[in-house]
Amino acid sequence: MRRVLTSLVGAVVLATAGIGPVAAVEPVAINITAASLVANGAGVQVSYEVVCQPLVGMDAQPVTALTIDYGTVNVDQAVSKKFIAHGGDNSYKGGATLACDGETVNAVTGLVLAEAVPFKKGPAIIRVHLSLADYVSWAGSEFGDAQVTMNITR
Numbered sequence: 001m002r003r004v005l006t007s008l009v010g011a012v013v014l015a016t017a018g019i020g021p022v023a024a025v026e027p028v029a030i031n032i033t034a035a036s037l038v039a040n041g042a043g044v045q046v047s048y049e050v051v052c053q054p055l056v057g058m059d060a061q062p063v064t065a066l067t068i069d070y071g072t073v074n075v076d077q078a079v080s081k082k083f084i085a086h087g088g089d090n091s092y093k094g095g096a097t098l099a100c101d102g103e104t105v106n107a108v109t110g111l112v113l114a115e116a117v118p119f120k121k122g123p124a125i126i127r128v129h130l131s132l133a134d135y136v137s138w139a140g141s142e143f144g145d146a147q148v149t150m151n152i153t154r
Contacts, residue, residue, distance in 0.1 A: 025102070028052045028144025030128050035075065035152045038111065041118030043087065044152055046073050046110045048128055052100035055139035068095035069133035069141055073110035077124035077152065085119045087112040098132065124152050 034047040054062035072090040079085045089112045098106040110128070126148055133141040 025053060026144065027142035028130055028132060030130065030144045030146035032126055032128055032146055032148045032150065035124065035126055035150055037119060037121065037152055037154050041085075041114060041120055043111055043113045044075050044119050044124070044126075046075065046112060046126055046128070048073075048108055048110075048146070050098055050106040050108055050130065050144070051102065051104065052098060052106070052132055052142065052144070053102050054100050055134050055142065057134070057137040057139040059137065062101075063134045063137055063139045064099060064101045065097050065134075065136070066100045066132035066142070067097045067135055068108075068130060070131040071095060071110070072127070072129045073112050074127045075112045075119065075124050075152075077119055077122065079117055079120050083117045085114050085117040085124075087114045087119070089113070100132065119152055121152055121154060123149055125149050 029051045031049045032046065033049055036045050038045050052066060054064045055066065057063045072088060074088040075086070077085045089110050096108065128146045130144050131141055
């Protein structure tokens with residue numbers, strides 16, 4: 001029994017060895033491109049790019065116009081040895097419609113307001129989470145996340 005199992009495993013390995021790597025495509029790819037101060041540090045304007053894949057509709061046709069159903073942009077920054085500036089924006093409900101054909105680069109911006117301590121120029125951790133949905137044919141939704149450490153500029 002052990003010899004037969006080993007032979008089967010070996011045959012499977014040999015049979016799949018020539019296939020090569022399979023490229024995984026993210027349903028929603030997010031690239032955070034810039035962060036700049038707004039109103040002397042009261043906020044940060046975060047710019048990012050989104051490339052998304054189409055969903056399959058109820059009629060088995062691709063759905064390439066997806067709406068930002070829910071999105072968040074968060075910024076955290078150490079502004080001194082005692083204080084961290086933080087802000088989050090989750091006001092995207094029912095937001096913009098994106099072209100989701102797997103190729104179009106959609107430019108999106110989000111304004112994050114400082115909650116207590118103002119932001120300043122320098123390094124910060126920036127996170128973006130998006131949920132895209134189809135409200136026309138109700139094909140479903142897809143999600144994407146990104147996080148970077150980048151400098152906030154003026």
